[in-house]
Amino acid sequence: MNSVDASVNTRHDGRRGRWADHREQRRAELxxxxxEAIRELGPEIGMESIAAHAGVSKPVLYRYFAxxxxxxxxxxxxGAAFAIAAIGPAVAAxxxxxxxxxxxxxxxxAHIEADPHLYLFVVHQPGIARARDVVAEVIDTVASGLASILGDRLRALGLDTGPALPWAYGVVGYVQTTADWxxxxxxxxxxxxxxxxxxTLLWSGVSGIKAAADLPGGLAVTGR
Structure with a gap:
């Protein structure tokens, strides 16, 4: 490749990079x-109303979201980022x-109470092709963090840490389902x-780990 071709390709790559950056920024803005439109107009809002609220036409909106x-x-x-950001500081305190x-x-x-329309739009949106399930991703993130806490407690008691992850998913599912109701x-x-x-119910389970370990046939001591 000669210097002229290299210069052309560099300019082309630069334009493509700037367009990609612009596209991502525009998607974030939309x-x-x-x-904002969902919060104001409710979870059943359509694409036309969203476009109007954003100050663009539907064809422009579809240019960035197929x-x-x-x-x-x-x-x-x-919305998932909002939820995790709300829970993290509260737990850390x-x-x-x-x-x-x-x-x-x-x-x-408190988070879903303050932002009900956004919650309902994300969790109860019919007719959506979910190539990526962000609800499941939030559950994975929260459950993984809880599993770490439960695993540490089991390990400190000299018990099998195997139940930590399924227990964590059970806890998160229990809270999410009840909160949804x-x-x-x-x-x-x-x-x-x-x-x-x-x-009260969850703490009874967590605080009962040691008691369960002391019962015949209770949790095994494996040192894992």
């Missing part, structure tokens, strides 16, 4: 606008194990009461 499924994925990823459980539950409930039913009980109810 995703933010879509979230269909509603792609927009749902982008909104879902941002406490040290006692029961308080960690309560803080995580209450932070999650609570929000869809227009919060039939207070958030404080629900947080306490869920914490």
């Amino acid at each position: 995703t933010t606008a879509a979230i 269909d509603k499924s792609q927009l749902w994925q982008a909104v879902g990823q941002q 406490v040290r006692e194990e029961r308080d960690v459980i309560h803080a995580a539950i209450d932070a999650y409930l 609570w929000l869809r039913r227009q919060k039939p009980i207070s958030r404080a009461a629900l947080s306490d109810y869920l914490t």
Whole structure:
């Protein structure tokens, strides 16, 4: 390749890189606008209303998102980041194990209570082709963190850490399912009461690990 060809290719790559950067920035802006529209107009909003709220035409919106499924994925990823950002600081602020459980539950409930339209758009969106399930990704992230906590507790007791991950997924699924019922039913009980109810049941399980290990046929001591 001569110097002229190299120069042409460099300019071409530069333009392509700038276009890719512009496209990602524009997608991010439209995703933010879509979230604002969902919060204002509700979870059943259509693409036309989202485009109007963003100040663009539908063809322009479809230039960046081929269909509603792609927009749902982008909104879902941002919504997942919001949820994790809400739970992390709340958990980090406490040290006692029961308080960690309560803080995580209450932070999650507070988050979906404050942003119900976005939650419902992401979790209960019919007719969406989910090439990437952002809801499952959030569950994976939270469950992995909880599994680490449970694994440390089991290890400290000299017990088998094998149950940590399935227990973590069970806990996260339990809280998410109950929280979903609570929000869809227009919060039939207070958030404080629900947080306490869920914490009490879950803490009974966590605090019962040692007791279970002391029973005949209880958790095995493996040192793993």
